Amino acid sequence: MGGGGHGHDDYEYYLHAKHMYNLDRMKYQKVKMPLAVFTAFSIGVFVPVYAVIFQQKKTASA
Numbered sequence: 001m002g003g004g005g006h007g008h009d010d011y012e013y014y015l016h017a018k019h020m021y022n023l024d025r026m027k028y029q030k031v032k033m034p035l036a037v038f039t040a041f042s043i044g045v046f047v048p049v050y051a052v053i054f055q056q057k058k059t060a061s062a
Helices: 004-061
Strands: none
Touching: none
């Protein structure tokens, strides 16, 4: 957020698009949150599984 001259224009746009913007933001957050949870969960599952497989491969080849 920058530029002194754009304040009024942004406010005008915000007034006109307020309702739509809020709906879009809510929709986006409804998608973003489960996505973040799923990503964190996937990493939390994938990393230990990968580590075990990698460890077993190392042990098998030794």
